[in-house]
Amino acid sequence: KEFLGEIQTYLNKLLVYLNPYIEITFHEHQENSWYERSKAYAYIQRYLSTHSSKSIKKFKANVGKDCESVVLSIDDYQEVTDEFNGVKVWWTSGKTTLHSNNDDLEKRYYKLTCKRRHRDFVTKVYMQHVLDEGKAIRVRTRQRKLYTNNKSENWYGYQRTMWSHVVFEHPSTFDTLAMDPKKKKEILNDLITFSRSKDYYKKEGKSWKRGYLINGPPGTGKSSMIAAMANFLEYDIYNLELAFVKDNTELRKLLINTSSKSIIVIEDIDCLFDLMGQRKEKKEGSKEEEKDPIATKAKAEKDRDKKGSEGTLSGLLNFIDELWSTCGSERLIVLTTNYVENLGLSLTRKGRMDMHIEMSYCCYETFKVLAKNYLNVESHELFATIGRLLEESNITPADVAENLMPKSDEDNVETCLNKLIKSLEDAKGEAKLET
């Protein structure tokens, strides 16, 4: 706390220098916030003490998505000519010095010159074109993020939940995803249609979002599917952890604070039943009850129709409707579950979630993709044996992947495939014992 004022002053100075090249997000609520803050402080101090326009340019070049990409910049007072729809304009960059109490601050700017008769065209059409292009470039080159909501204490000691993020770098793509190729194509087509349907949604007066329910046993690739979707659409991911959300107000705040081009994920949606149960018990008789959407709705429904778990299900459905209505446009909502049968038809029927994706145990087609991913082979004499064994046992793609992954220098295609055969035979034996 004692450094906050000082850090903010430094940050503001830093922003004057770097604006509009980078965006600084300052998290005051990290668990290791003291460490983060002191790091930020030391960094900013070091930066300011060594700054010069040269280092700013170098810094600017390094903040691109990957440092290998070329970053074009314009030197002070250098002129660049641009032509759009036959109209010529000239850009120059410059700087002025602002005098503040302790320091002289340099403010950088761009100057745009055009013929007087083109003024209207330039301010209305050309500037819009520049902004749209800039936005498109930012989307193309931005570093994508994976957000999670954690409980944390703010400066004044209040508990709240807010998004914090890390860089999203998951290797999963639709090429590496092992599943029935027909189903994969269907999902891909659905995503492509969605991404191109901005105008359609607008015309229909609908919010531009789409819901997917992914179900399947653990290890069948639900998370890999979400990562592949995010990589394909170039979206961010918001992993919503409902256990950390206190009430409806907090949920709304979180959803409002998600950005467009993102996937909002709620994993293990069936576990919400337990969460709702716990909240209901805790809040029973409490004045706070009204504030908790999940518990209140669950209770209200249960009281009304006294249908046990059906009542709880209605609470869940109400919650999902709330989720739909609160989060903004250009979003995917993805719910995952290991036990779709617990959710009842009302969630899986069309209208609530637009597409239902089933991830299942490994079949021969799935295995072939994994063999290509991990061993870079498309055929082998052991494939036939594996294909037959896969038909006789239930093994997840995660388990197959585990066997196919070479673990030492001695491992090669043959040893890995034999390892898998052994696992499949064991799984078959266990299944026989169970029956």
Ligand SMILES: Nc1ncnc2c1ncn2[C@@H]1O[C@H](COP(=O)(O)OP(=O)(O)OP(=O)(O)O)[C@@H](O)[C@H]1O
């Ligand atoms: N269908 C798949 N295609 C490619 N890789 C897969 C697939 N399923 C599982 N894997 C591999 O297994 C690992 C675990 O899978 P993943 O976390 O996606 O499964 P999950 O269904 O989300 O599991 P859980 O329900 O336990 O979260 C992945 O990192 C990936 O390497």
